[in-house]
Amino acid sequence: MRNMASGGMRVLIADDHDLLRDTLQAFLNAEGGFETVTVASFDEAVERVERDADYDLVLLDYSMPGMSGIEGLQRMMEQTGHKRVAIISGTASREIAEEALALGAAGFLPKTLSAKSLINAVRFMAMGEQYAPLEFMRAAADDASNPLADKLSHRELQVLEGLTQGKSNKEIARDLDIREPTVKLHVKTLYRKINASNRTQAAMIAKEAGLF
Amino acid sequence: MRNMASGGMRVLIADDHDLLRDTLQAFLNAEGGFETVTVASFDEAVERVERDADYDLVLLDYSMPGMSGIEGLQRMMEQTGHKRVAIISGTASREIAEEALALGAAGFLPKTLSAKSLINAVRFMAMGEQYAPLEFMRAAADDASNPLADKLSHRELQVLEGLTQGKSNKEIARDLDIREPTVKLHVKTLYRKINASNRTQAAMIAKEAGLF
DNA sequence: GGGGGCACTATCCCTTAGAATAGACACCAT
DNA sequence: ATGGTGTCTATTCTAAGGGATAGTGCCCCC
Numbered sequence: 263m264r265n266m267a268s269g270g271m272r273v274l275i276a277d278d279h280d281l282l283r284d285t286l287q288a289f290l291n292a293e294g295g296f297e298t299v300t301v302a303s304f305d306e307a308v309e310r311v312e313r314d315a316d317y318d319l320v321l322l323d324y325s326m327p328g329m330s331g332i333e334g335l336q337r338m339m340e341q342t343g344h345k346r347v348a349i350i351s352g353t354a355s356r357e358i359a360e361e362a363l364a365l366g367a368a369g370f371l372p373k374t375l376s377a378k379s380l381i382n383a384v385r386f387m388a389m390g391e392q393y394a395p396l397e398f399m400r401a402a403a404d405d406a407s408n409p410l411a412d413k414l415s416h417r418e419l420q421v422l423e424g425l426t427q428g429k430s431n432k433e434i435a436r437d438l439d440i441r442e443p444t445v446k447l448h449v450k451t452l453y454r455k456i457n458a459s460n461r462t463q464a465a466m467i468a469k470e471a472g473l474f
Numbered sequence: 475m476r477n478m479a480s481g482g483m484r485v486l487i488a489d490d491h492d493l494l495r496d497t498l499q500a501f502l503n504a505e506g507g508f509e510t511v512t513v514a515s516f517d518e519a520v521e522r523v524e525r526d527a528d529y530d531l532v533l534l535d536y537s538m539p540g541m542s543g544i545e546g547l548q549r550m551m552e553q554t555g556h557k558r559v560a561i562i563s564g565t566a567s568r569e570i571a572e573e574a575l576a577l578g579a580a581g582f583l584p585k586t587l588s589a590k591s592l593i594n595a596v597r598f599m600a601m602g603e604q605y606a607p608l609e610f611m612r613a614a615a616d617d618a619s620n621p622l623a624d625k626l627s628h629r630e631l632q633v634l635e636g637l638t639q640g641k642s643n644k645e646i647a648r649d650l651d652i653r654e655p656t657v658k659l660h661v662k663t664l665y666r667k668i669n670a671s672n673r674t675q676a677a678m679i680a681k682e683a684g685l686f
Numbered sequence: 687g688g689g690g691g692c693a694c695t696a697t698c699c700c701t702t703a704g705a706a707t708a709g710a711c712a713c714c715a716t
Numbered sequence: 717a718t719g720g721t722g723t724c725t726a727t728t729c730t731a732a733g734g735g736a737t738a739g740t741g742c743c744c745c746c
Contacts, residue, residue: 363608382603391594396575396604399611417693428675430732444694450734451692460702461733462674463640469681627722642702656724662704663722672732673703 271388272316275300276307277323277350282373286321286380294381296388304328304338311342318388319368324351324358332361339366348387356399369393411473413455421448422456423474426465483600484528487512488519489535489562494585498533498592506593508600516540516550523554530600531580536563536570547574560599568611581605623685625667633660634668635686638677 273296277283283300290296299317301307305328311317322329322338338347349362352373359370368387371380375395383393411419417438424434424445431449435442449461458464468474485508489495495512502508511529513519517540523529534541534550550559561574564585571582580599583592587607595605623631629650636646636657643661647654661673670676680686 360612364612378601379603382598382601386594386598386603389594391591391598392608394608396606400572400576415692425674426678428670428672428678430672431734432732440693441695443696446734447694447696450736453734458640460640460642462637462677465674466638466640466677466681469678629723643704644702652723653725655726658704659724662706665704 270297271295271318271385272297272299273384273388274298274307274310274317274320276302276304276321276326276329278302278326279323289377289381290384293377294385296384302326304334307338308341311338311345315342315345317342317345319384320345320347321350321371321384322347324349324354332358332365335362335367336365346387346390348393359394359399363392363394367392370398371395372398374398411471414452418448418452418455419473421445422452422464422468425449425461426468426474428465482509483507483530483597484509484511485596485600486510486519486522486529486532488514488516488533488538488541490514490538491535501589501593502596505589506597508596514539516546519550520553523550523557527554527557529554529557531596532557532559533562533583533596534559536561536566544570544573544577547579548577551578558599558602560605571606571611575604575606579604582610583607584610586610623683626664630660630664630667631685633657634664634676634680637661637673638680638686640677 271294273290275283275286275290275298277286277300280302283302287298287300290298299310301310304322304326307320307322311320320338320342322335324331328334335347335349339345344366346368348369348371349359349367350371350373351358354370354372359372362370369383369392371383371393372395375383379395383395387393414422420438421434424437429437431442431445435445438445449464453459453464456464456467458467483506485502487495487498487502487510489498489512492514495514499510499512502510511522513522516534516538519532519534523532532550532554534547536543540546547559547561551557556578558580560581560583561571561579562583562585563570566582566584571584574582581595581604583595583605584607587595591607595607599605626634632650633646636649641649643654643657647657650657661676665671665676668676668679670679
């Protein structure tokens with residue numbers, strides 16, 4: 263069990279962004295004591311893994327030549343026989359991260375991570391653990407500032423909340439102490455704003471956006 | 475930055491379960507190269523932290539004498555001035571874990587973790603990262619086997635899926651190539667089974683159950 | 687200081703949803 | 717073979733949803 267430090271840990275970095283690839287390599291070599299190999303495309307990564315198979319960790323950029331998202335991750339994981347494969351991305355969403363992790367990826371690294379955290383994460387993953395930045399995973403989960411919420415007025419949000427609870431316009435009107443026709447109007451304008459065509463769709467959209 | 479290995483990392487373990495506390499200490503000392511101090515209650519933990527303040531990590535059992543759940547976590551975090559505090563628990567739910575992490579806990583360690591993962595996690599947290607076992611966090615999240623789906627017939631499930639998409643009975647009828655009154659019947663019986671009183675509620679219930 | 691936008695109220699009119707009920711057919715198991 | 721279940725069809729009736737349109741008061745910004 264070679265885990266006391268990172269000596270001898272071999273990491274393959276596959277990213278088409280030269281600057282990021284080089285700085286990442288430099289950091290991992292200097293600060294983390296890793297042996298690193300870098301390539302700039304998915305196909306090169308596959309080649310490298312086929313040639314010398316003893317990598318402790320493979321970092322794949324989510325959007326790079328030859329890498330078709332989650333599918334690329336799966337191909338690499340199959341090709342390397344359950345070797346530790348992690349996704350690194352500057353743009354991918356929380357959903358993609360969760361999908362990757364559910365498929366058994368070693369981890370998900372947003373490019374917003376600090377160098378220090380990144381090294382810690384890489385070492386953590388190289389030791390066989392699964393990593394994801396919790397703030398990132400939580401971020402889109404609760405998501406206080408929904409793009410949706412901004413588009414709606416206070417009243418419309420209240421009405422929308424009623425919709426998500428399966429209430430009738432009459433009930434909503436009673437709860438908010440306004441008349442039912444007013445609720446109807448809010449409902450209608452709210453449909454337009456969030457692009458729904460009936461209350462169920464509106465409720466589902468609100469739900470998907472993580473509202474309420 | 476003393477992070478190459480775990481040498482000198484000081485960990486305070488607070489758990490009233492003797493066996494677990496001792497084995498944990500032994501593991502962390504032997505395998506992880508940590509200096510550990512152990513106590514058996516929350517109050518003792520507070521005392522220790524006040525006396526010698528230079529712990530890299532404090533592990534608090536979620537249910538131990540003097541520790542009142544999340545509140546205990548908060549008190550310890552205040553008392554130690556943003557020192558790294560993690561929760562360790564054999565029983566706590568995912569919700570509790572999420573709450574602790576949202577409050578800025580260093581991590582959440584279920585007692586089902588392997589010794590190896592536990593050491594990795596402790597080292598990871600001692601370096602300032604936030605840890606939680608992703609499988610554990612996901613476990614209660616998706617909830618693959620829905621009790622809901624079993625209660626409904628195939629047709630009713632198809633109709634329910636239509637509801638979640640905000641479709642009208644007429645649209646659902648067209649999609650399934652049956653008459654609208656039939657759809658209405660399925661809708662109604664489905665309401666009874668899942669305890670909904672209108673289509674929006676039914677859609678929300680299906681959504682919450684993770685269906686579709 | 688006068689638009690312009692927003693929240694609210696309102697009415698008309700049509701469509702859709704939902705409850706109640708009832709009958710027919712197929713399948714499976716006791 | 718009989719009864720239960722699931723599926724489909726159907727009719728009638730009431731309640732609710734949703735579109736269109738119109739008017740009032742408020743506040744903010746130019």
